[in-house]
Amino acid sequence: MTRASKPIFQSRPVQLTLGLLIGGVFLYLSIRNVSWDTFTAELASIKPAWIILALTLYWVELGARVIRWRVLLSHLQTPVSDRQISIAFISGCAANNILPAKLGEALRADLLGRLANVSRVAAFGSIIVERLFDMMAILGMTAWGIWFATTAHPDTLAEVKHGLTLIAAPVAALTVVVCFLATRQNNPINLRIKALTETAQNLVKGLNALRHPSSYVKLVISSGVIWSLNSITMWCILMALGVQLNASQTILLIGLTGIAAAIPAAPAGIGTLQYAFHLASVLFDFAPSVALVAATLVQLVLLGSATAVGALAYSFAVSHHLLADKSAQQ
Template sequence: MKKLVVYLGLLVSLLSCIWVFQNLDWKALWRALSEVHPFWLLVTVIVFYAGIYVRALRWSLLFPEDKPVSSNHLFKPIMVGFAFNNILPSGRAGEFMRAIYVGKKQKTGVPIAFGTIVTERVFDGVTLIALFIVSMAFIPPIDPGMSVEFGGFVIRGSMLAPLIQKVVVGSSIMICGLGLLMFRKLRIKLLKFLRKIPIPESMHQSIEDGLEGIVRGFQAIKQPRRFLWITFYSVLTWVINAIAAQTLGWGFDGITMTLMQAIALVVIESLAVMIPAAPGYWGIYEAGMIFGFAVLNLHPSREVALAYALVMHLIFFLPTTVLGLWYAGAASLKPPSDKTMESIEHGVMK
């Protein structure tokens, strides 16, 4: 099954690359790349990596009080995690590398470290949903005449507008549902209802483990003040990412992007890279960005959208990969085996 996902990811990246680069005006692409303003490029790099430091601040608050870890010790493992997600096909190895790095270096234990990462992902998911809802209320309506063609399928603005409205409503219900999951009796009733759905036992178990992971993640944070700080840093992390997206847009001629549009673009891109893809998200990252540009009407040129995507992708990919591998080598870390990852996961879930 895991090999199938890897092969599927490679196929998705290949198809995405074909779509991204077909019928491309290479001269226009090169012109857009060569005209990027160096000042805004530098500002974007600074802003983006400031966001990683904020991630470290948030992560430090997720550790138990009897296993405290300073944020100063968490920047390196975050970079290690990014690096291994960039070069390995599983898309998950980086999270385990983070847990192993912190668990051994900071003496927290690997399962505890991995548990904080699970909680972090829950906060990221809820934050992205909330920011998507907010951004949709402030960005201009989608042009009904807008269209994006992919593999013979045409997605039109007239189709997306009602779909996005439904997603906003569904996302709002989902956030309320996550809050209700904190009540044990309601959670038990939900699990009993899900058990009646005729799906394989393995899927039932995955759903139950996922729900328990979400609940444990929130329940582990018992202090309201700490919970509020984690929520604040979660929002700040993604807003900083959006600011980085906006400042890079200022470096290109003709790109006009409000902060709310930048937030929406970051959400669209984050959803795109959740699709199984080749290491480093190559192809799917660029496809998601081009799609986001079209939906948000950020620039009429596909070549400018691709140039923007390539620059932003490299800003993330190159420094995190180089520094992350350097830190991993200095710590004598190597990628975990599938068995190791399963044992770590089992230790957290059970």
């Protein structure tokens, strides 16, 4: 009997190629009007104090993200330590910055399963909830920015509004489905799932945090803290380059960069992140070279630091034999 071949879009080489192509297109659109001389001039004008502040706030944000994931995982039957959560989280961040198509999320779930002897599928279910809260925050911030941000380019803002409309519908539908599966345990879908594989059942277990009203409060508060820190971090990055946005403009920038980060493109958002900052430069009238430098700083300083620490954390787990056999848990 021959093994069934994977669908073409599940092939890692295909995912890598598509990710690089998507990132390459957006990168070209971002840099085509930027000269090397203006880029290097903007680099030379960076104010280091603002970068240090941005880096500090970024790591506080990552700490808040670990706490939020702890809330989601607290409803699993198997206890998970803070160290295990932290190692899995930061290693997953590093993988997301190295691998295309957001494959770091799968690695994070797999790593937690091997560290804490929990179901990897249940861990992935908790990540789905986490990302849904992030997408709702991102779409809300984008909508706020579209409504309240001042710009001299209404046509570009209208294009952003159109894109938001296209994204909002599937996110809203997915949110309804996830909440339904988590809160209505005896609905026909869940009853069918219980009759199916253990893998499907474990995925629903990962959504258990949504069954508890107190979890919603914790998740909303922690998500608010996370995205407030993210907003101030990005504001500091632009301040380092002499660009000062008001609150609504900064919120719209975060919405744009958040949408860019959700696109399964090249590693570390190369191309998509540059294009998000490029759109902001058009909307808020600062130089495209500043946008390119700002995006590059985010990738090198912020994401780069998380990648380095994540690689060290993974190496620590391996060298101290903390990882169980991959086949131990589904």
